[in-house]
Amino acid sequence: MKLSIDQAKELVLDILLNAGLDQPNANAVMETIVSGEIDGCASHGLWRTLGCVSTLKNGKVIPDAQPKIKDLAPGLLAVDAQGGFSPLAFEAGLPLLQKKARAQGIAAMAINHCVHFSALWAEIEKLTDADLVAMAFTPSHAWVAPAGGQSPVFGTNPMAFGWPRKNFPPFIFDFATSEVARGEIQLHRREGKTIPEGWGIDRAGNACTDAAEVIDHGAMLTFGGHKGSALAAMIELIAGPLIGDLTSAESLEYDRGTNSSPYHGELLIAFNPQGFLGASTEDNLQRAEVLFDSIVGQGARLPSQRRYAAREQSLAQGLNISDSLYQDLINLR
Amino acid sequence: MKLSIDQAKELVLDILLNAGLDQPNANAVMETIVSGEIDGCASHGLWRTLGCVSTLKNGKVIPDAQPKIKDLAPGLLAVDAQGGFSPLAFEAGLPLLQKKARAQGIAAMAINHCVHFSALWAEIEKLTDADLVAMAFTPSHAWVAPAGGQSPVFGTNPMAFGWPRKNFPPFIFDFATSEVARGEIQLHRREGKTIPEGWGIDRAGNACTDAAEVIDHGAMLTFGGHKGSALAAMIELIAGPLIGDLTSAESLEYDRGTNSSPYHGELLIAFNPQGFLGASTEDNLQRAEVLFDSIVGQGARLPSQRRYAAREQSLAQGLNISDSLYQDLINLR
Numbered sequence: 001m002k003l004s005i006d007q008a009k010e011l012v013l014d015i016l017l018n019a020g021l022d023q024p025n026a027n028a029v030m031e032t033i034v035s036g037e038i039d040g041c042a043s044h045g046l047w048r049t050l051g052c053v054s055t056l057k058n059g060k061v062i063p064d065a066q067p068k069i070k071d072l073a074p075g076l077l078a079v080d081a082q083g084g085f086s087p088l089a090f091e092a093g094l095p096l097l098q099k100k101a102r103a104q105g106i107a108a109m110a111i112n113h114c115v116h117f118s119a120l121w122a123e124i125e126k127l128t129d130a131d132l133v134a135m136a137f138t139p140s141h142a143w144v145a146p147a148g149g150q151s152p153v154f155g156t157n158p159m160a161f162g163w164p165r166k167n168f169p170p171f172i173f174d175f176a177t178s179e180v181a182r183g184e185i186q187l188h189r190r191e192g193k194t195i196p197e198g199w200g201i202d203r204a205g206n207a208c209t210d211a212a213e214v215i216d217h218g219a220m221l222t223f224g225g226h227k228g229s230a231l232a233a234m235i236e237l238i239a240g241p242l243i244g245d246l247t248s249a250e251s252l253e254y255d256r257g258t259n260s261s262p263y264h265g266e267l268l269i270a271f272n273p274q275g276f277l278g279a280s281t282e283d284n285l286q287r288a289e290v291l292f293d294s295i296v297g298q299g300a301r302l303p304s305q306r307r308y309a310a311r312e313q314s315l316a317q318g319l320n321i322s323d324s325l326y327q328d329l330i331n332l333r
Numbered sequence: 334m335k336l337s338i339d340q341a342k343e344l345v346l347d348i349l350l351n352a353g354l355d356q357p358n359a360n361a362v363m364e365t366i367v368s369g370e371i372d373g374c375a376s377h378g379l380w381r382t383l384g385c386v387s388t389l390k391n392g393k394v395i396p397d398a399q400p401k402i403k404d405l406a407p408g409l410l411a412v413d414a415q416g417g418f419s420p421l422a423f424e425a426g427l428p429l430l431q432k433k434a435r436a437q438g439i440a441a442m443a444i445n446h447c448v449h450f451s452a453l454w455a456e457i458e459k460l461t462d463a464d465l466v467a468m469a470f471t472p473s474h475a476w477v478a479p480a481g482g483q484s485p486v487f488g489t490n491p492m493a494f495g496w497p498r499k500n501f502p503p504f505i506f507d508f509a510t511s512e513v514a515r516g517e518i519q520l521h522r523r524e525g526k527t528i529p530e531g532w533g534i535d536r537a538g539n540a541c542t543d544a545a546e547v548i549d550h551g552a553m554l555t556f557g558g559h560k561g562s563a564l565a566a567m568i569e570l571i572a573g574p575l576i577g578d579l580t581s582a583e584s585l586e587y588d589r590g591t592n593s594s595p596y597h598g599e600l601l602i603a604f605n606p607q608g609f610l611g612a613s614t615e616d617n618l619q620r621a622e623v624l625f626d627s628i629v630g631q632g633a634r635l636p637s638q639r640r641y642a643a644r645e646q647s648l649a650q651g652l653n654i655s656d657s658l659y660q661d662l663i664n665l666r
Contacts, residue, residue, distance in 0.1 A: 105406030224557025
């Protein structure tokens with residue numbers, strides 16, 4: 001099924017409004033969903049509309065939440081999403097975060113009490129578009145065991161980073177600190193396949209290739225052993241207690257088995273390169289280009305290259321949606 | 334050989350002064366070296382004195398450098414180490430970094446033009462001691478290939494993170510983004526042993542277990558595949574061009590084969606939990622303790638547990654130094 005970007009936007013917006021989201025929230029969520037689809041990332045694309053509707057039906061999100069901005073300190077702000085989906089809260093806080101980063105050199109924004117709904121990279125790109133360097137962190141649901149343990153404590157806890165580039169799309173990475181996405185393991189289970197070693201452990205903490213055991217009784221593993229586990233702990237702390245919001249364990253408890261999106265917080269940090277570099281900003285950003293050249297020049301890929309290629313194709317040719325997903329979406333319209 | 338902590342301090346100080354460091358620099362480097370030894374980390378302990386002396390002999394460090402503090406923006410400062418070892422520059426900037434973090438909620442400090450000389454954890458601990466949450470990043474020498482490549486671009490690029498705890502030593506991790514330390518591979522080479530797969534690649538980019546090939550013609554690998562590689566790139570960028578300092582490739586070029594310590598920069602970020610949390614700071618720090626309990630309670634270790642155990646033992650019983658290292662040190666006194 002081929003959809004133009006405008007058709008996709010209209011379809012998703014209709015569904016979200018129909019499911020009860022108010023116009024500002026529906027617009028913000030729709031933009032996030034469609035930009036995921038444009039970037040060829042199916043897991044953050046139109047498919048997400050279904051999860052969004054079911055989270056609404058479960059009463060786990062406030063459909064007409066009005067984000068509230070709190071100016072906490074010269075370098076800090078928080079946006080209370082008031083139980084709504086995160087995109088509107090992010091949009092609400094973005095101008096003040098940019099202003100603070102420019103004025104202070106570095107600034108941080110907490111998004112609190114939001115229902116998770118975004119690819120971090122999309123938010124990061126809003127900051128690199130404003131010539132800022134940016135980081136983002138968020139916990140999720142406690143599904144992942146710490147290195148050396150056997151019980152879930154951490155979420156899949158993604159982090160993202162962005163660096164603005166003058167003549168190229170920004171350098172952006174966005175990865176889960178779990179070895180793989182939870183959906184990947186669920187997919188193997190549905191298809192009756194074993195999973196590779198390193199993705200999860202059984203209830204006793206042993207290496208396990210049985211997807212059902214990992215999901216139901218065991219735990220997922222972090223990427224990179226004890227180092228990935230340390231990063232996952234950092235993300236719990238700085239995007240949880242540091243900003244007065246839930247850890248992944250607390251978020252899972254709040255969910256009470258409804259399989260809704262995590263309810264939690266997010267931390268964003270923005271740096272103004274001009275603050276450090278002043279008149280030498282251009283020269284130094286040019287040295288970063290030398291670094292990128294030395295990576296690309298040896299045939300290695302930059303983290304977002306695939307996404308940008310998909311974006312180029314989508315913008316030129318529109319979106320390809322599977323017939324079954326299209327039918328599921330039409331049924332909700 | 335058993336040394337009291339005071340004896341170790343005196344010995345290292347004598348050697349550094351004898352090698353030409355001025356008193357303030359010698360004191361700062363000595364404190365760093367001895368605290369590494371106290372924490373049972375031989376690679377950052379008394380053994381480092383030897384490398385420090387050889388870096389001095391190679392003329393790669395200014396022995397009487399006077400760090401210069403630049404107040405760049407409300408949330409930013411830089412300390413120009415003026416070609417000296419990093420510890421004195423860190424000490425010089427620390428009070429202003431703490432002050433800015435308290436006033437702004439978040440602040441960052443660049444250390445520029447320094448000869449690398451520290452375990453990041455020791456610096457992080459100075460910030461957690463002041464009830465701040467902290468991060469630190471630094472590039473090194475270009476020895477590590479990006480994921481999917483075959484030529485060195487990144488350094489071993491460590492990052493560290495710290496979280497203050499009321500009734501326990503701080504939660505601190507400090508890891509290289511390379512799979513292992515370079516010294517580990519060199520040790521295998523010296524002993525004629527092969528290295529495990531995953532540590533490095535040969536000149537063609539293939540998995541390689543020959544330590545000499547990896548060191549002389551190939552490259553080391555990052556931990557955690559493309560995710561570790563992305564982190565290593567981030568550290569190059571934020572502790573290199575963002576702060577107007579050298580990338581690992583530039584630092585290696587500056588070295589010109591003398592095997593001296595990297596000459597480069599470092600980025601530190603400090604967050605004031607009070608800025609986000611105000612009156613609810615204690616409650617939220619307590620929720621972090623619940624997270625730590627859920628890790629330790631299942632038999633998993635927190636990142637610095639081994640160091641703190643070593644510290645306790647050193648403070649009670651003094652330091653155990655190998656006879657050969659002691660002899661090498663005495664010869665330099």
